[in-house]
Amino acid sequence: MRKALIETKTGKVNNVIELGTGANWKPPIGHYIRDAANAGPGDTWDGKKFIPAPAPDPMPPTLEERIEALEAKLVT
Numbered sequence: 001m002r003k004a005l006i007e008t009k010t011g012k013v014n015n016v017i018e019l020g021t022g023a024n025w026k027p028p029i030g031h032y033i034r035d036a037a038n039a040g041p042g043d044t045w046d047g048k049k050f051i052p053a054p055a056p057d058p059m060p061p062t063l064e065e066r067i068e069a070l071e072a073k074l075v076t
Helices: 063-075
Strands: 002-007 013-018 031-035
């Protein structure tokens, strides 16, 4: 069974794990588990539903890309 490992203090999903039926596994102190449904690491459990984590910021341009952009401006 797919379970979300949730930090008690914040509701943040720290991991999603697979537990077999009847598994005798206990979450670490300060965490609890619940059926993961569509949850993923970084999501938040608000007590009723999982809220997806915000999308990560895109990667900043590399130094090479920045130089190319500056050179293109000089040419025009």
